[in-house]
Amino acid sequence: xxxxxxxxxxxxxxxxxxxxxxxxxxxxxxxxxxxxxxxxxxxxxxxxxxxxxxxxxxxxxxxxxxxxxxxxxxxxxxxxxxxxxxxxxxxxxxxxxxxxxxxxxxxxxxxxxxxxxxxxxxxxxxxxxxxxxxxxxxxxxxxxxxxxxxxxxxxxxxxxxxxxxxxxxxxxxxxxxxxxxxxxxxxxxxxxxxxxxxxxxxxxxxxxxxxxxxxxxxxxxxxxxxxxxxxxxxxxxxxxxxxxxxxxxxxxxxxxxxxxxxxxxxxxxxxxxxxxxxxxxxxxxxxxxxxxxxxxxxxxxxxxxxxxxxxxxxxxxxxxxxxxxxxxxxxxxxxxxxxxxxxxxxxxxxxxxx
Amino acid sequence: xxxxxxxxxxxxxxxxxxxxxxxxxxxxxxxxxxxxxxxxxxxxxxxxxxxxxxxxxxxxxxxxxxxxxxxxxxxxxxxxxxxxxxxxxxxxxxxxxxxxxxxxxxxxxxxxxxxxxxxxxxxxxxxxxxxxxxxxxxxxxxxxxxxxxxxxxxxxxxxxxxxxxxxxxxxxxxxxxxxxxxxxxxxxxxxxxxxxxxxxxxxxxxxxxxxxxxxxxxxxxxxxxxxxxxxxxxxxxxxxxxxxxxxxxxxxxxxxxxxxxxxxxxxxxxxxxxxxxxxxxxxxxxxxxxxxxxxxxxxxxxxxxxxxxxxxxxxxxxxxxxxxxxxxxxxxxxxxxxxxxxxxxxxxxxxxxxxxxxxxxxxxxxxxxxxxxxxxxxxxxxxxxxxxxxxxxxxxxxxxxxxxxxxxxxxxxxxxxxxxxxxxxxxxxxxxxxxxxxxxxxxxxxxxxxxxxxxxxxxxxxxxxxxxxxxxxxxxxxxxxxxxxxxxxxxxxxxxxxxx
Numbered sequence: 083x084x085x086x087x088x089x090x091x092x093x094x095x096x097x098x099x100x101x102x103x104x105x106x107x108x109x110x111x112x113x114x115x116x117x118x119x120x121x122x123x124x125x126x127x128x129x130x131x132x133x134x135x136x137x138x139x140x141x142x143x144x145x146x147x148x149x150x151x152x153x154x155x156x157x158x159x160x161x162x163x164x165x166x167x168x169x170x171x172x173x174x175x176x177x178x179x180x181x182x183x184x185x186x187x188x189x190x191x192x193x194x195x196x197x198x199x200x201x202x203x204x205x206x207x208x209x210x211x212x213x214x215x216x217x218x219x220x221x222x223x224x225x226x227x228x229x230x231x232x233x234x235x236x237x238x239x240x241x242x243x244x245x246x247x248x249x250x251x252x253x254x255x256x257x258x259x260x261x262x263x264x265x266x267x268x269x270x271x272x273x274x275x276x277x278x279x280x281x282x283x284x285x286x287x288x289x290x291x292x293x294x295x296x297x298x299x300x301x302x303x304x305x306x307x308x309x310x311x312x313x314x315x316x317x318x319x320x321x322x323x324x325x326x327x328x329x330x331x332x333x334x335x336x337x338x339x340x341x342x343x344x345x346x347x348x349x350x351x352x353x354x355x356x357x358x359x360x361x362x363x364x365x366x367x368x369x370x371x372x373x374x375x376x377x378x379x380x381x382x383x384x385x386x387x388x389x390x391x392x393x394x395x396x397x398x399x400x401x402x403x404x405x406x407x408x409x410x411x412x413x414x415x416x417x418x419x420x421x422x423x424x425x426x427x428x429x430x431x432x433x434x435x436x
Numbered sequence: 437x438x439x440x441x442x443x444x445x446x447x448x449x450x451x452x453x454x455x456x457x458x459x460x461x462x463x464x465x466x467x468x469x470x471x472x473x474x475x476x477x478x479x480x481x482x483x484x485x486x487x488x489x490x491x492x493x494x495x496x497x498x499x500x501x502x503x504x505x506x507x508x509x510x511x512x513x514x515x516x517x518x519x520x521x522x523x524x525x526x527x528x529x530x531x532x533x534x535x536x537x538x539x540x541x542x543x544x545x546x547x548x549x550x551x552x553x554x555x556x557x558x559x560x561x562x563x564x565x566x567x568x569x570x571x572x573x574x575x576x577x578x579x580x581x582x583x584x585x586x587x588x589x590x591x592x593x594x595x596x597x598x599x600x601x602x603x604x605x606x607x608x609x610x611x612x613x614x615x616x617x618x619x620x621x622x623x624x625x626x627x628x629x630x631x632x633x634x635x636x637x638x639x640x641x642x643x644x645x646x647x648x649x650x651x652x653x654x655x656x657x658x659x660x661x662x663x664x665x666x667x668x669x670x671x672x673x674x675x676x677x678x679x680x681x682x683x684x685x686x687x688x689x690x691x692x693x694x695x696x697x698x699x700x701x702x703x704x705x706x707x708x709x710x711x712x713x714x715x716x717x718x719x720x721x722x723x724x725x726x727x728x729x730x731x732x733x734x735x736x737x738x739x740x741x742x743x744x745x746x747x748x749x750x751x752x753x754x755x756x757x758x759x760x761x762x763x764x765x766x767x768x769x770x771x772x773x774x775x776x777x778x779x780x781x782x783x784x785x786x787x788x789x790x791x792x793x794x795x796x797x798x799x800x801x802x803x804x805x806x807x808x809x810x811x812x813x814x815x816x817x818x819x820x821x822x823x824x825x826x827x828x829x830x831x832x833x834x835x836x837x838x839x840x841x842x843x844x845x846x847x848x849x850x851x852x853x854x855x856x857x858x859x860x861x862x863x864x865x866x867x868x869x870x871x872x873x874x875x876x877x878x879x880x881x882x883x884x885x886x887x888x889x890x891x892x893x894x895x896x897x898x899x900x901x902x903x904x905x906x907x908x909x910x911x912x913x914x915x916x917x918x919x920x921x922x923x924x925x926x927x928x929x930x931x932x933x934x935x936x
Contacts, residue, residue: 248477248513249498263556265499265519265539267567274565274624275539277517291539291561311478311498314804315520316538316569348540350558354548 106135106200112212112225114142115284121148121212124225127233128203137198140191147176149187150201150212150227157183158213159252162220177215185210203229222256222303222322253308254322257282263357266307269318271297275348278321279357280304285374286323287381291348293332294361296372299381300325326379328433329405331397331417335385337364338392340418366390380404380434390426395419404434461757461779463923465742465824470782471797471815474502474511480813481799483524483576484789488531492791494815495521495535497801501544501553506791515544515553523575523586523652536575536586538565541633562639563588563631564624568603571627574650574731579658582635585642585678587649587662590628590688593621608669608687608701609869610709617869619668620647621688628689630662630678644693645684645713650786651731652678653748663729663750666722671865671873673729674716675750675761677770685713685867710867717770718761718930719865719906720750722872725776725928727754728805730786732761733796740794742820743830743844749777751785751798756808758785758798758818760924762831767933773832775924778818783811795819827916828923832909836935838883838898839907841927846892846917855882859910860899862931877905892917905931 107129113122128134138148151157164179165172176189186201204210207229214223228236249255255262257280264278268288275291286304288297302323309317333343349360359370371384387394396419398405405412409429410421419431458468473479480497487493492504499518504511514533523536533544533553540561544553565571568591575586592598593607597619606622609615622628630643630652648665655661660678664670669686676684683690687709690696696704720726730751735741748761757779763772784807787799800814801807831842851857860883863875885898912925 248474248500248516262517264517265537272567274567274571275561291558310520312803314569315497316567316571318567348558348561350542350556352547353554353556 107133109135109137111137111139112148113139114146114223120284121214121223121225125228125236126225127228127230127236129231129233130203130205130207130229132203133200134203135198135200136186136188137196138188138191139196140193142193145190145192145216146214146223147178147188147190147216148212149178149215150185150210151181151183152185152204152210153183154209154211155224158211158220158224161213162215162217165215165220166217172217177217179215190216203227207231222254249307249311253306253311253319255280255304255307257284257286257304261353261357262304263351263353264305264307266305266310266319267316268297268305269320273297277351277359278305279372281356281372281374283374284323285372285381286321287328287372288321289359291359294346294348294359294363295330295332295334296328296381296383297330298325299328299372299374299379301374301379324379326435327402328381329399329401329403329417331399333363334397335363335368335370336395336397337366337390340395340397340416340420375432375434380432382430382432384428384430385426386428387426390421390423393423394421394426396421396431398431398433402436404432404436406432459778459780461776461924463742463777463826463828464920465821465826466778467819467821468778468781469817469819471504471817472509473813473815477502477511478813479815480801480803481787481815482520482522482801483535484787484797484799485524485526486789486791487526487533488528490792492789492797493524493526493533494799495524495537496813497522497803499537501533501535503551512551514546514551515556517556518542520572522572522650523577525576525578525584534559534576534584536573538571538573541576541584541586560584560633560637560639562633563626563629566591566603566623568592568598568623570620570648571624572648572650574662575652577652577654577660579654581658584633585630585652585654585660586633587630587646587652588627589648589650590620590646590686591623592619593623593688594619606688606691606701610687610702610704610706612706613869617668617871618688619871620686622691626689626692628686629692630660632680641692642680643678643682643684644689645682645686646689647686648728650728650753651750653732653734655734655748656736661717661732661748663720663732664716665728666872668869668871669867671719671867672722673720673726673752675718675720675729675732675748675774676714677717679714682714683709683712685709685715706868713867715904715932716930717763717932718772718774719928720752720759720774721875721906721908721928725755725774726750726752726757726759728752728784729759731788733788733790735790735796737790737794740820740822741790741796743825747831749788749796750774751781751788751800753784753786753801753807754805756780756782756784756800756802758788762833764833764929766834766935769933771834771930771932773927773929775829775927777924780808781816782814783807783809791817826923827920829909829911829927832927832929834901834929834931834935835896838885838896838901839909839929841895841897841909841911843893843895843916845920847888847895848915848917848919849888849892851914852888852892852895853886854913855884855886855897857911857913858883858886858897859908859912861908861910862902862905864905875906901931901934903931903934907931 409425501515545555570592603623607618609618783802866873883897
């Protein structure tokens with residue numbers, strides 16, 4: 083049986099001290115997480131007045147910059163707005179606006195490239211922010227430079243916690259170490275019973291609890307629920323990040339007959355570990371999970387089916403997708419995976435955009 | 437100047453501990469305390485219930501469930517990711533927690549006992565729901581047999597408001613009216629119904645004709661009540677007694693009624709709907725008392741909340757006031773009187789629950805329709821001091837020749853004996869697809885006879901009695917025998933039936 087795990091690329095920052103005059107006291111390398119619109123690490127610490135060499139190592143497939151500023155989230159938002167307002171001049175200026183709050187900045191860095199800058203850390207102790215001001219990135223691509231007397235004492239694990247539960251003012255829900263499961267109406271998805279799932283590692287998908295289908299997947303940041311939680315509520319929300327096709331079909335799992343729309347019942351979900359959806363198809367109990375594919379886009383569904391009385395069928399619209407299964411066979415001409423009853427107890431189906 | 441301002445700001449929390457500013461209108465002996473909600477959390481309260489341990493659980497429009505431990509003043513998040521949770525019910529026997537939100541009734545289970553729900557079990561999802569913002573699901577009450585009840589908002593259907601034609605299903609305006617009069621409709625199954633979910637899990641459409649039934653309540657005889665909001669087909673806001681198969685007046689829901697399936701609801705004469713409908717038990721006059729009432733809650737505190745045991749309390753999301761209702765069973769049907777109780781709290785009141793100590797906790801949301809006070813959300817506690825009997829009308833009931841008003845304390849017989857001091861008005865409302873109704877056939881008159889009981893606690897009035905009318909009494913010239921002013925001087929009685 084194949085099992086997939088989502089890997090997170092993490093770049094580590096190194097500390098190099100030097101006695102030579104003109105050389106930096108401290109070198110910091112900030113990487114970018116693949117397809118997640120996140121920096122890595124998101125926190126570093128320096129002593130007041132340290133001469134720092136800061137490198138942006140862009141391991142992502144998208145262009146990014148890094149702007150170090152005085153202030154917190156309000157200032158980040160203001161800077162991001164200023165960057166956006168640069169309009170046509172944005173690319174040329176690296177989306178780095180002219181502003182007194184900026185301590186130092188690295189302009190646009192192409193995918194796979196590095197760029198460095200040197201600066202003297204402020205004398206004033208406290209938290210400073212760094213952010214990618216490339217349009218659309220600032221909501222999640224942000225971090226903190228802590229200016230403290232004893233950088234070694236900073237507990238990074240504690241700081242790296244994403245906000246849980248509550249609705250931030252900007253409406254953006256982030257995913258931390260645990261998956262998030264959020265009922266929501268997503269713009270352009272005609273369903274009153276959608277459930278957005280954000281997995282740690284930047285994979286997200288939308289499960290339709292009425293038609294028991296995964297409507298779409300996306301990589302990167304999770305969702306913005308502002309329009310559901312402002313004013314009268316219930317408004318269409320948006321997915322963040324990059325959407326990908328998963329060949330959604332209505333009532334995709336069928337028992338005994340691939341052509342007949344089954345009688346279904348949604349039974350809820352478990353959030354212990356990777357979220358599991360529970361439902362019944364023609365009275366057969368099913369548990370479904372999803373994980374991200376290690377090489378970019380795509381999802382792998384895990385199914386557990388109790389006492390399948392007959393062969394199962396899982397419908398996928400094959401266009402533009404590579405499909406693989408751990409049980410039975412993928413028939414791309416028919417757009418279905420046929421799973422023999424005796425292998426249905428646990429199996430995995432993977433869909434990947436080509 | 438600036439530094440003074442900062443000092444003032446620093447003192448504010450201290451001052452608020454000493455004496456919180458009280459509402460302009462509040463009965464003597466009652467006080468309001470504002471509860472601090474968790475910092476940086478939008479807590480638009482949609483439902484409240486105390487657990488058997490005495491902890492308060494609050495579900496929110498933002499889809500979360502928060503637990504509040506009263507003695508520690510400590511909040512913790514219990515569940516999140518729900519879709520506008522507008523009702524909660526906790527089993528007093530085993531502390532199981534159920535919430536109702538747009539898509540379903542969900543049981544929240546903390547299977548690993550870490551204080552956070554991890555299993556979200558779908559109990560019932562028998563109704564239809566689209567991505568129309570107005571399709572709220574309200575609740576949640578349960579009777580002694582284990583049946584759940586909730587109410588389902590109609591869809592916002594008129595394209596001029598909904599900004600899309602996709603929900604334009606089931607709007608009803610009938611012949612003689614403009615099609616734009618019908619605003620709300622039924623874009624999915626059972627919108628505009630009250631429903632029952634049996635202990636076996638079956639969904640039963642229970643009563644129809646609801647428009648925006650933002651609150652449901654149950655009394656200790658398992659009788660159900662809901663409030664509706666003024667709008668199309670709703671002359672004013674109102675309180676209704678729910679009985680199985682009753683039609684409450686808004687026609688869109690009849691699309692899912694077996695007798696009206698496949699019929700053109702606009703081809704049915706308005707008279708047929710008028711005959712079919714059950715009038716509200718109590719009208720809550722729009723503009724003067726409430727604009728968007730929330731849930732009805734009965735006071736079963738046995739006197740811990742003052743002298744109004746057995747009566748019903750309702751809050752309003754728009755005017756941010758609390759009201760008090762006393763029902764009057766006449767000819768086998770409920771009608772009754774409504775009083776203003778507190779006017780006003782900090783923001784829109786839609787939910788309330790009585791704590792084990794007898795205080796009333798009021799859950800608030802000011803989001804979406806503009807609430808007096810202006811705060812986005814909040815939680816306040818209303819307590820009675822346990823000794824001061826406020827001077828107010830306690831009850832007002834229909835008699836054969838007029839009304840009997842009961843007071844909490846003896847009235848000044850000179851003032852209460854004067855028929856000029858009752859400022860009686862009565863009026864009716866249109867039943868039509870238009871948005872709200874003006875008062876019609878408004879008449880002012882004096883009682884023809886006033887009789888005070890020996891103990892000074894009851895006044896019998898004789899006056900003209902007319903059915904399908906709201907009677908308003910304004911007693912602002914009457915004080916107690918000891919000179920105390922009356923706390924709430926107005927009463928609105930809905931007269932549907934005469935005493936046989």
